[in-house]
Amino acid sequence: MGLPDTNSAKNAILGAIRAINIPPAPLPPLQRSEWITYPDPAAQFAIVLASIGGTCETVADTAELNEKLRHLPAFTTARQIVNLVPHVNLPAEHLLKEQEIADPHHLVDVDLAIMPGEFAVAENGAVWCVTRHLRHRVLYFITQHLALVVPREQIVHNMHQAYERLAWGQAEFGLFLAGPSKTADIEQSLVIGAHGARSLTVFLV
């Protein structure tokens, strides 16, 4: 079979849809007072994150962050670490410079990635992550363990507030990341670490 003419397919599909008389239906408002808020969104975030297999650590300052990072089990055993958070100060021996790596396949042995998160969502334990500070987005998924560093005041209550914050229009990848990679495909038994990170620690600084 030859390749279909995509333009004629486009016209056929759009034409068929336009030929249907469907009654108009207005879009509902998305800003509503009913959307849930929490008395303490940071506490809520920590509870939900724990329930989905992640860990939340609240730290007072960069010094405490550095201290806590060094005591992460994933850190103590790591042979390759990528850090993309400014002010994080770690011993250089295992650090890998992500920007200097041309082929993302060479990140396959990264044990721990420390990355910034833009903001956290209290209702579901997710962190919004972007890729403008890194060369290879695969780092979020290929690393064995992941630590995200999020400013403490950057927590929204719910997903509606989350989308109010986001701007679009650029070719950029972004994601809500909620907990470590997981699967329950084998008899509904939860297994942490399916393909992506085996652990996720979110530091609220």
Place this chain on the structure above:
Amino acid sequence: MPRVGLFIPCYIDQFYPRVGLATLELLERQGLSVDFPPAQTCCGQPMANTGCTESAAPLAKKFVEIFSPYDYVVGPSGSCVAMVRHHYKDYFQGDPAYEAIKKKTFELCEFFVDVLGITSLPGNFPYQVGLHSSCHGQRELRLSSSSEVMSLPYNKARQLLAGMTGISFTQLERPDECCGFGGTFAVSEEAVSCMMGNDRLHDHLSHGTEVLTAGDMSCLMHLQGLLRRQKKPMHVMHVAEILAGYQPV
């Protein structure tokens, strides 16, 4: 005095006359003038649910004709009332006679709670009752809240029963799973239907139900059929029978 047309589903008429009598007595005790128009047979649901619209249509027409003279139409079946209220529209296309019937046709418990404003009935029923939520009453007539919908829980049949002395209710593992009757489904999908029925019975038996009840005798006919074959010890009664003061025999 408002006149009530008594709507007795065909299988109740033929196989469970006591449920019809209980319904009649309950309504009469409220001082209502109740009449059973003998021209009624079946609301047409079995045909409609199989897709055989042309076999159901004349029955729907007949129903509206027979019951139009009454102020209210009341029947002891959520399923048959749901048929009239929600599924007759295809046969009438906005016919005012049907629109009127639609507004004045009620399931028995619904009629007591919503129309008569009666929320409890006197009587003594010293048994643990397992209340089966028949699906059409629950999810089409909203006689009780369904477990899928996040709302405040309510149950009109239970509300009426709860006023009786000595009564207690079974806490079920699955509060409102379908019993598997489903009309012709009970026959065309016999294997799944019976497994569903057995699972409901297991839930009731393992949680101490002494008397299994529901607002629909059709679900109970299916469950009772399984119980009798397996010689399981459980009474089966329609809600109307309990409310009318009948005791298990």
Place this chain on the structure above:
Amino acid sequence: MTSLAIVDHPKKAAAFVADIDRAHWHDQSLWYVRIKRDKQAASLPEWELLRETASQIKANVVANLADYLEQFANEATKLGAVVHWARDAAEHNAIVLNILQSRGAQKIVKSKSMLTEECHLNPYLERHGIEVIDTDLGERIVQLAKEPPSHIVLPCIHYKKEEIGELFHEHLGTDKGAKDPKYLAEAARQHLREKFCGADAGITGVNFAIAETGGFVVCTNEGNADLGVSLPKLHIACLGIEKLLPRAADLGVFLRLLARSATGQPITTYSSHFHGPLPGGELHIVLVDNGRTDIAANPDFRRSLNCIRCGACMNTCPIYRRSGGHSYEATVPGPIGSILAPARDSAKYATLPHACSLCGSCSDVCPVKIDIHQQLLTWRKEIAARKQLKWSKRLGMQLTGWVFQHPWLYSTLGKMARWTLPWMPRFMLYHGLNPWGKQRELPSAPPQSFRELYAQRQKQQANGGSVTPQPSPHSPPSVYSASSKVN
């Protein structure tokens, strides 16, 4: 490929139920997911408002679909994606193959996409010498077993861990007899990492596409979609045209509903927003109709396009849980699948809308408020009107309907039945032609029907009998009782 044979759901379901322990296990596994969903739904006081909002957004999408599709295609192109249009499965498959072949891609990793299942993309690519690896663990398991998924979110829910252990022992070299889910999942991780690293291209489905921005969202828990399209430079996203949303902010509504309804999680682990290709890479988006405009054209079934493929209707369906996904022999099984499959071929799938007790649980659980059980009822009418209903059923209903039209005939036949039933020997009542009686007793036949008792009563009252009956609560009337305590 699909077979031409008529799907016999009752037969397949009976075979599934015959292994009663396994049927119970299957039922319980899915009920557990339903319970998790209930807990998540209950955690949001605005749950019902969210469902309503989602339903309104979807209604707006269908009403403006052509505009949104054009807008999406324009915006996506601006971001550097190449947008393709496919009228049907064959066009879709040809487009995907052409993209792969022209770039010399031989090894493909694919994340879960019901659309590519619907189009039978895998066997098509394999016939053209391309290796396609399903990377979702559940999908990989059924792929190794050479089976289609039995559930759209939980593809191998019908498999026990021992069986998966057996399969992995054969294909991945795990220890014989190993069945620990952790061990097996780890083996799959290692096996699939190799596949991810060796892939020439990644194919994904799409959960939501955004008209306003030209982007789309893919949701997974494993991270397999992301790994698959972040290592190779080539990403092909296959997208059913109904997956559009008008605004990015609409995602707030849908991402709140999707995972909560699907698996009882607050959100999927990875909700990835793709806007344009990887730097230096290629992104192809294939927009596929394949019967969707036909569904949109039918006001009775239009709302089925609201479906976000969460699978909640399957988890709640008492029939699906007890008959297994394969009994439907359709790409999408269960309640929503029983609407979608007949739209494709109503003769072949005529039994599916009847594989339903019309309990309505699916409609109440659906996060986008599709009136699923009502549409299944509508399909039954459609199937009868198309003369695709089993002749015995149709004839039976015609006959019964005719009897009911004649009250005298109805009551006479009723009386005859009630009189003869108690005298009939069991073998005449309970035999192969009476499915009711296979496991159930027939109701006992009372001597008099209600209408007979009522007529008697009216006569007595006319002759000066008691007008308001006052039965003693402790002595039931001496007519047949529904009560059936046996012991």
